[in-house]
Amino acid sequence: MAIHPQLPNAITVARIPLAVVFFVLLLVGGTAGESSLALRWVAAVLFIVAISTDWVDGYLARRYEIVSDFGKLWDPIADKLLTGSAFVGLAILGEVPWWMVVVILVREWGITAHRLVVATTHVVAAAWLGKIKTAAQGVVLSWALLPLGELIGRGPWETVTLVGMWVVVILTIVSGIDYVLAQVRGRGGAR
Numbered sequence: 491m492a493i494h495p496q497l498p499n500a501i502t503v504a505r506i507p508l509a510v511v512f513f514v515l516l517l518v519g520g521t522a523g524e525s526s527l528a529l530r531w532v533a534a535v536l537f538i539v540a541i542s543t544d545w546v547d548g549y550l551a552r553r554y555e556i557v558s559d560f561g562k563l564w565d566p567i568a569d570k571l572l573t574g575s576a577f578v579g580l581a582i583l584g585e586v587p588w589w590m591v592v593v594i595l596v597r598e599w600g601i602t603a604h605r606l607v608v609a610t611t612h613v614v615a616a617a618w619l620g621k622i623k624t625a626a627q628g629v630v631l632s633w634a635l636l637p638l639g640e641l642i643g644r645g646p647w648e649t650v651t652l653v654g655m656w657v658v659v660i661l662t663i664v665s666g667i668d669y670v671l672a673q674v675r676g677r678g679g680a681r
Contacts, residue, residue, distance in 0.1 A: 495556045501547040502561055505568035508540040513575040516635070520583040527637055534635035540572055541628040563605065569624060570598045576631045585634060585648075590655050594627075597666040604673070619668045623661040630654035 494500075512533055519529030547565065551557045577594055580586040633654060639647035 493550060493554055493556075495554075498547040498551040498556060499558060499561050499564070501543050501550070502565045502568050505540050505543055505572050508536065509568070509572040509575045512536045512540060512572070513579055516576070516579040517582065520579070527640065530635075530637045534632070534637070537572070537576055537635050538632050541569075541632065544569055544624070544628070566605065567602060570602055573624075573627050573631060574598060576635060580631075580634055586651065586655055590659050593659055594662050597662050601666060601669055617665075617668065617672060619661075619665040623658070623665040626654075626661050627658050630658050 515529050515533035515536065519526050519531075519533050544565065547561065551561055574595055577586065577591045581588045581591040630651070634651045
């Protein structure tokens with residue numbers, strides 16, 4: 491079965507407007523009320539679908555040998571827009587600490603800015619530690635976005651969310667250090 495060579499890139503680009511729609515739904519669904527709870531569920535499911543496309547576009551590109559420099563550059567940018575909007579939205583709603591979000595975003599956008607600067611000479615592909623960090627962010631954010639506190643109680647939900655955020659912060663910092671060291675040594679990068 492052949493697929494269009496631009497399909498992985500199209501999936502990547504689709505995450506960008508999905509991030510905007512998700513962010514609006516999250517903020518509107520963050521207000522009190524039953525209809526807002528439904529919007530929160532919709533926002534969470536939209537995020538889970540959108541973040542899952544990261545795996546899909548990567549799989550298709552590798553499986554059909556259509557990996558492109560465009561995809562290597564824009565896939566992490568689309569991911570960071572989506573995860574960044576989730577982190578910021580959750581912080582605005584008071585569900586995760588702002589300082590954690592700031593640490594994560596400084597690392598994420600610092601690496602992205604570096605990637606854009608060096609893109610004229612070479613494209614920095616994701617390293618394994620960066621991929622683990624991205625997967626952890628997706629899982630933790632999915633958990634935090636689902637309004638499971640309504641089902642299992644706020645206390646347990648908040649505890650799991652906070653522990654998950656600590657894991658994400660640590661992985662974010664460690665993978666950022668790995669990226670910097672890799673660039674200094676002149677090899678691949680981190681996501």
